[in-house]
Amino acid sequence: MTHWDEDKRARPLVGQYIETLKPYVPGKPIEELRRERGIQGEILKLASNENPLGPSPLALEAARAALLEGHLYPDGAAFVLRNRLSEYLGVDMARIVSGNGSNELLELIVRTFATSADHAIVSEHSFIVYRIILKSMNVPFTVVPAAADMGHDLVAMARAARSNTRLVFVANPNNPTGTYNGRAELEAMLSILAERPDPPLVVMDEAYFEFADAEDYPDSSRYQGLYPRIVALRTFSKCYGMASFRVGYAVATEEVAGYLHRVRAPFNTNRIGQLAAAAAVDDEDFLRRTLELNRVERARVSAALSDMGLEVVPTQANFVLCRTPLLASDLYDKLLDRGIIVRPLDGYALDHHVRISFGTPPQNNRLIEALREVLSP
Numbered sequence: 001m002t003h004w005d006e007d008k009r010a011r012p013l014v015g016q017y018i019e020t021l022k023p024y025v026p027g028k029p030i031e032e033l034r035r036e037r038g039i040q041g042e043i044l045k046l047a048s049n050e051n052p053l054g055p056s057p058l059a060l061e062a063a064r065a066a067l068l069e070g071h072l073y074p075d076g077a078a079f080v081l082r083n084r085l086s087e088y089l090g091v092d093m094a095r096i097v098s099g100n101g102s103n104e105l106l107e108l109i110v111r112t113f114a115t116s117a118d119h120a121i122v123s124e125h126s127f128i129v130y131r132i133i134l135k136s137m138n139v140p141f142t143v144v145p146a147a148a149d150m151g152h153d154l155v156a157m158a159r160a161a162r163s164n165t166r167l168v169f170v171a172n173p174n175n176p177t178g179t180y181n182g183r184a185e186l187e188a189m190l191s192i193l194a195e196r197p198d199p200p201l202v203v204m205d206e207a208y209f210e211f212a213d214a215e216d217y218p219d220s221s222r223y224q225g226l227y228p229r230i231v232a233l234r235t236f237s238k239c240y241g242m243a244s245f246r247v248g249y250a251v252a253t254e255e256v257a258g259y260l261h262r263v264r265a266p267f268n269t270n271r272i273g274q275l276a277a278a279a280a281v282d283d284e285d286f287l288r289r290t291l292e293l294n295r296v297e298r299a300r301v302s303a304a305l306s307d308m309g310l311e312v313v314p315t316q317a318n319f320v321l322c323r324t325p326l327l328a329s330d331l332y333d334k335l336l337d338r339g340i341i342v343r344p345l346d347g348y349a350l351d352h353h354v355r356i357s358f359g360t361p362p363q364n365n366r367l368i369e370a371l372r373e374v375l376s377p
């Protein structure tokens, strides 16, 4: 105990890669805005791509029942959930891994398949969490410039692969741009990678899968026959309205899933989340309502923003990216004063862009009105 007086800090214990790590900045919570600005009326949060209809009612019912067994550990293998997903997706249960949100699966994949001697590939303007996880594990990575539509340039990403590239991250649809890559682009990327002596694992992050309705949108859970080193990630956070339950899943080959099962924590998904998510899979009515609302409001809000002179990026997700004449941080601040939380993208090096999630029709009307006010000269 002799040295404490000289240096009590923990700094010497962390690597430079942890020292320089910047934490993820989530959308501002409603309670925080109320505390900070003393706003009395209803606060509208359109900052985290949540479901404006709330959680699936069937999920809620199952969650209430599961609470009574809260004293028991969950089933570590998440049998009920994975079994239900297996029927729903038509894939063997051994190919499915559930996670504490798809975020945990991203982390598990990096831990399982990459070390600091390896290399990974991400796209410019893609989900920032990939870089945070890679940095936190000291895995070097290349950021490939985005395509003209601000989305991923899959062929350029494939060409950036090196002999030690283990992972390629593709968000489809992408957050924060809402852009997507079609089947032809995905297949072009996979055929370039398949030529390599040791092809990397392609991580298809499909958190917004259900919202995508483009005719050529690919379902990457069907590509393992063509390219075995591909994994599809999905989540209950968005279309099932279950962001707080923290449940996501991966679909991969049985071999890849087996490695992830070896590495994951024994009880990585909780009982309430598992059983609520299994029930949500049966809530076809809720899913239909969610997707219909999003389809209509996506077109309407995108058109209204364009009419206001904002540059809108065409979106396949439940949010839209737009370029504003104001600094994103100023626009954000003015909307906060009006009780509306959007997502400024200065953290993504997009100083004039904000990302806005779609709400219910009255919520979107309130947003459009506030934006008109804020943007009027």
Ligand code: PMP
Pocket: 100, 101, 102, 103, 104, 127, 171, 174, 175, 205, 207, 234, 235, 236, 237, 243, 246, 247, 248
């Ligand atoms: N991937 C993408 C592209 C996302 O936007 C999000 C949520 N913001 C996630 C993964 C993580 O979602 P969750 O952990 O809630 O499943």
